Amino acid sequence: MSKKTPRIGPAIQKQRKQRKLTLEQLSLQSGVSKSMLSQIERGEANPTFAVVWSLTQALEIEFSDLIGASASTTAHDQIEVTSASHTPEIRSADGSCRLKILSSPRLAGQSEWYQVEIEPGGRLESEPHTLGTFEHFTAMADGVEVTSAGSSVRLKAGETARYPADVNHSIANISGAVVQGFLVVLYK
Incomplete structure (x- = not known):
């Protein structure tokens, strides 16, 4: 059985249209730019976890509903378990980088953590996050280069x-x- 990456862009577009919202209206409600929303919906951009969280809040839906995993989490007393097949995954535009989202949606905008896999020659490039944000990347193999501010x-x-x-x-x-590692993003 092959595992499919959740199609976040089309799911956002479907939710937006069900609510009869324009891109501009959802942009105003979520704080995500109209151009970024358009790129996400067309599958041309992979949103950060924080962006997806902002969109789910604006659309008033659960993160798990967006990725089609509403039945994926089970509670055992106070322990929440998400199956491997329902762990959200995003890919870089060129497909060379894969990030499994391991953090809870409740922590978006505070802290996020990912399992990262990068193909040979692949590069996960990020524009600046909010002021004061720090990342911690732990390499699980030799051959990773981290660059920040030159x-x-x-x-x-x-x-x-x-x-x-x-x-x-x-x-x-x-x-x-292929190299793997773990990425933690801490927002100030």
């Missing part, structure tokens, strides 16, 4: 880079094999 470091397996993310930054695979 400074770069190469990581070995098990090393963690902590860096400002309120500037342009990237995580690149400079090895000849």
Whole structure:
């Protein structure tokens, strides 16, 4: 059985149209620019977890409903479990980077964490997040290069880079094999 990446863009568009909202109206309600909304809906941009959270709040829907995983979480007393098949996943526009969203939707805009997989030669490039945001990336293999504000470091397996993310930054695979790691984003 193959696992499919949730189609967030078309799902957002469907929810927006069901509510008879224009792109401009949803932009005003969510704080996400009209051009970004348009790109997301067309599948040309992969939104950050915080952007998706803003959209779900504006549309008054649960994050799990957006990705079609409303039955994916089960409660065992106070423990919430999300199955692997319902863990949301986003990909870079070129398909070379895959991020599994491991954090709870309730923490969006405060902290987010991801399992990251990057193909050889792939680069996860990010524009600045909100002022004071920091990222922590732990490499699970050699061959990762982290760049923030023009400074770069190469990581070995098990090393963690902590860096400002309120500037342009990237995580690149400079090895000849797929690399994985864990990314934590902390918003101030």
